[in-house]
Amino acid sequence: MATGTAPPRGSAAAAANMRRRRTTSGAGASGGAAGTMLQFYTDDAPGLKISPNVVLVMSIGFIAFVAILHVMGKLYFVRKE
The missing domain is CATH 1.20.5 (Single alpha-helices involved in coiled-coils or other helix-helix interfaces)
Structure with a gap:
């Protein structure tokens, strides 16, 4: 296994990697892209209303x-x- 590659599927390391990615994604419970799309509809969004x-x-x-x-x-x- 080369450096920088993902651990094999089904291993404990792969499960730990997925848990780490989910908690550190920054999206929170808003659902990723849906959280950024909602910024367009707020009153403090820049641009033409x-x-x-x-x-x-x-x-x-x-x-x-x-x-x-x-x-x-x-x-x-x-x-x-």
């Missing part, structure tokens, strides 16, 4: 704008020929 409704309206507006540009491009191409 936009409600989900505004994001929804802006995204639908952008999709409609792109669709209108496509239609105008098709009509312009037909008139040119």
